[in-house]
Amino acid sequence: MLPDDVIVFERGWLSANNVLLIGSGPATLIDSGYCSHSFQTLSLVRNALGQRPLERLVNTHLHSDHCGGNSLLQSSFPGLETFIPPGHAAEVLRWDEVALTYAPTGQSCPQFLFDRTLVPGSEQELGGMNWEVHAAPGHDPHSVVLFSPQKGILISGDALWENGFGVVFPELEGIHAFDAVGDTLDLIECLAPKVIIPGHGPVFTNLSGSLGIARKRLEGFINSPAKHARYAAKVLLKFKLLDVQEISRHALHAWATDVTYLGILYGRYGSEQSLREWLDGLIAEMLGAGSLRFDGKQLRNS
Ligand SMILES: [Zn+2]
Structure with missing residues (x-):
């Protein structure tokens, strides 16, 4: 289903899944799990890489279950370059735990740094593959998804899971975002990935089935x-x-x-x-x- 140089660590729901790209070029990890699992994340990465260092860390978005291992990985791999979506870059620089949602969700995330932003519309070479960066607002206004057109692989974060999608957090603050969820599902349909690596749950291939479940769920939320x-x-x-x-x-x-x-x-x-x-x-x-x-x-x- 996936090439040998794309390794998925499917985690329990407290930690987002991690994707390790070990093709040519710098070894790259996408998302780093929740902080209480950060040593487990580190050992999964070390076991898979052996002597090779982790050189890049990428976050699809900055919820605590996706970047809670960033701090430990940064201190464990000197020279690690960290890429985040641009929307919360200022908040990371001043470590604003309210804007970054750690305080209002009652969750934890150790402070981390970043080196570059993943600008939607750009392409990134990660793990020897070209990945398109697409904005994927809805669940989180600043989320991105990564798509490899050559391999037909989508790294969807919490924008689409096999059986749904993540809580639409802006709606909790009275900011309309259900439309954005629908637009992001339409974008994913247009990309037509053959394999989807979600932020939680198993890797899957039935795109139309998952989009059907997600749209039905979204309709239920819009109606109520x-x-x-x-x-x-x-x-x-x-x-x-x-x-x-x-x-x-x-x-x-x-x-x-x-x-x-x-x-x-x-x-x-x-x-x-x-x-x-x-x-x-x-x-x-x-x-x-x-x-x-x-x-x-x-x-x-x-
Ligand atoms: Zn999330």
Whole structure:
């Protein structure tokens, strides 16, 4: 499905998948996972490269689960050149944790530096292949996707997964972005990749099937923004559970009280209940769906 010099590390959902390009030229890693998995990311890269150094690091976007390993990789490989999408370059320079979404999501990301930006419309030679850089707003306004026309490979980040796409974060702040999600899906359809390496989940080839699922999901969110809001709130809670694995209900409530995005969603969609009741409703749905377990004492990831 993929050439031998394109290696995908499919990770659990806390960390985005990593793509290692080991063809001619500098060895390149695309996306680096969540910070709590950064040593695992480093050992995956070292095991695959042997004595060869990692020379380039590229981020499709700057969510914590895609660039949380940047800092460790930068300190482990002197001379590593880091490429980020240009939209958040100023915020990385001044390390603005609010604009970079780490603070409002209640997530962590160690500070990193960058050397160059991946300007949409440009081409980059990475791992001995030419990659077109395309803007892919929606899930994140500054995301890019990378497309190799010669090999028909798309690195789609969180713009398209086999069974959907990531939370449309701008919508949580009241910024319309569902249209942008649709435009990005149209762009991907035009590129017509043969193989898609998503930010999460398995590599896949059924583009039309995945676009059908994504468009249906998008239509559901457009028809009911409250449904998207509830989904987003559960994703934020699940992310926390993926990170800590187990937590008391009381501690989860306390954490959630400080998470700006949950506060906004509660204010807009849940305020006829207390925050506690609203959170308990979400937790009950997650327990019902099997994405959480309760062992009588602690809530656990499952
Ligand atoms: Zn993302």
